[in-house]
Amino acid sequence: MIRSEGLVRRYPGFELAVEALEVPPGRFVTVIGPSGAGKSTLLRLLAGLERPDRGRVELGGRAVFLDQDRTVLERSVLANATFGLELAGVRRREAERRVRPWLERVGLAEKLTQPAVSLSGGERARLALVRALAIEPDVLFLDEPTQALDPGHVDRVEGLLREAHGQGRTIVLVTHNLYQARRLGQETWFLLGGRLVERAPSERLFDRPREALTRAYVAGEMVY
Amino acid sequence: MTLAWAEVGEIAARSLGVAGAATLLAALFGLPLGVWLGSRPRRGRMGAQVVLYAGMGLPPVVVGLLFYFLLSRSGPLGGLGLLFTPLAMVLAEAVLAFPMIAGFTLAAVRVRAEGVRRLVRGLGGSERQVLVTLLWESRRPIVAALAAGFGAAISEVGAATIVGGDIRFHTRVLTTAVVLETRKGELESALALGAVLLGVTLIVTAILVVWGERR
Numbered sequence: 001m002i003r004s005e006g007l008v009r010r011y012p013g014f015e016l017a018v019e020a021l022e023v024p025p026g027r028f029v030t031v032i033g034p035s036g037a038g039k040s041t042l043l044r045l046l047a048g049l050e051r052p053d054r055g056r057v058e059l060g061g062r063a064v065f066l067d068q069d070r071t072v073l074e075r076s077v078l079a080n081a082t083f084g085l086e087l088a089g090v091r092r093r094e095a096e097r098r099v100r101p102w103l104e105r106v107g108l109a110e111k112l113t114q115p116a117v118s119l120s121g122g123e124r125a126r127l128a129l130v131r132a133l134a135i136e137p138d139v140l141f142l143d144e145p146t147q148a149l150d151p152g153h154v155d156r157v158e159g160l161l162r163e164a165h166g167q168g169r170t171i172v173l174v175t176h177n178l179y180q181a182r183r184l185g186q187e188t189w190f191l192l193g194g195r196l197v198e199r200a201p202s203e204r205l206f207d208r209p210r211e212a213l214t215r216a217y218v219a220g221e222m223v224y
Numbered sequence: 225m226t227l228a229w230a231e232v233g234e235i236a237a238r239s240l241g242v243a244g245a246a247t248l249l250a251a252l253f254g255l256p257l258g259v260w261l262g263s264r265p266r267r268g269r270m271g272a273q274v275v276l277y278a279g280m281g282l283p284p285v286v287v288g289l290l291f292y293f294l295l296s297r298s299g300p301l302g303g304l305g306l307l308f309t310p311l312a313m314v315l316a317e318a319v320l321a322f323p324m325i326a327g328f329t330l331a332a333v334r335v336r337a338e339g340v341r342r343l344v345r346g347l348g349g350s351e352r353q354v355l356v357t358l359l360w361e362s363r364r365p366i367v368a369a370l371a372a373g374f375g376a377a378i379s380e381v382g383a384a385t386i387v388g389g390d391i392r393f394h395t396r397v398l399t400t401a402v403v404l405e406t407r408k409g410e411l412e413s414a415l416a417l418g419a420v421l422l423g424v425t426l427i428v429t430a431i432l433v434v435w436g437e438r439r
Contacts, residue, residue, distance in 0.1 A: 049342070049346065065346035065347075069339060083347070084348075087353055088348065
């Protein structure tokens with residue numbers, strides 16, 4: 001469960017202000033909006049990685065936040081995959097046992113000993129997801145996990161996300177890809193200029209948006 | 225060469241011991257400080273950064289003079305009886321190595337801090353785990369910081385002469401011995417000592433680099 005009330009976060013020249021939000025357990029939420037709308041800021045606030053200037057967030061269960069940078073450590077692929085588990089106190093050998101099946105599934109089993117910095121963008125995205133999923137979090141916050149990936153890689157990442165959601169995990173996904181937001185989301189939030197313009201079941205938001213700005217944005221018009 | 229090889233070995237061992245201990249002492253304080261400062265926002269570290277970077281240019285004779293005042297019989301720490309001992313040389317050389325180690329560590333950590341913090345915190349790690357990860361991820365440039373600190377310690381002559389006194393079989397190190405042999409006109413001995421100094425520095429640096437390149 002994620003619940004927030006009266007969130008306000010200010011930066012020079014920008015203010016994010018979002019009234020009450022609630023995400024029940026097991027819900028897949030997609031967050032859309034143009035660059036600078038405040039999507040990543042909202043995600044960090046909900047994940048507890050940033051403090052709001054006003055308001056509060058309640059987060060139930062173990063949460064993981066996946067950054068759009070797909071940072072990898074200067075270690076092997078296997079050591080990167082086990083990193084999250086080791087942070088949680090799992091011993092290395094046990095952590096390796098747990099991540100190996102994941103790495104096989106995402107096609108990285110042949111690269112276990114390779115330095116992770118040598119991986120391609122798509123491989124890094126899958127590695128980052130494995131690192132997060134191996135922890136078996138209750139809530140996944142994902143900031144553009146498929147940014148700049150080719151359709152094949154996007155499909156593999158989305159497959160993992162669907163599976164994670166199928167296992168009952170709550171997912172909040174920020175994306176610029178409106179098709180993806182519709183494909184994956186049960187509920188979609190549309191942000192613009194630091195305000196939540198509309199939130200609705202994904203199908204309704206894309207097919208029958210209530211707000212004129214949402215209608216314009218999902219139709220591909222410039223709403224900046 | 226007038227100097228016996230046995231004595232050269234004894235001087236080299238002391239040089240290595242004093243510079244090594246000084247580097248360890250400086251690293252004990254410099255590494256955590258560098259990691260902590262490097263992980264802080266710019267506004268919170270700028271002042272310390274200026275002081276550390278300026279400290280890299282500390283003249284060894286000035287540091288030696290400062291320790292001489294502190295440790296001389298009439299000085300505030302005169303009662304400890306440390307003047308003209310290897311320990312006094314360790315302390316003075318640690319002060320010279322400290323800004324190198326802390327400053328270079330800060331620079332190495334700074335460029336990685338944001339990404340590592342987001343990763344570790346995003347995976348549910350603590351702030352302490354952020355710092356430990358930063359330290360490990362910066363190990364290669366930190367090796368350069370340690371090598372620079374060791375280099376500053378083993379190569380300096382001003383502080384070693386002032387607080388050590390270049391006493392034979394007690395505080396004589398390779399650099400002070402080179403100066404002495406040159407002044408005596410024993411250039412062959414001075415050159416041999418210089419070569420040993422370079423060899424010791426090379427071996428220690430090689431050990432550090434091999435350690436840092438481990439996966």
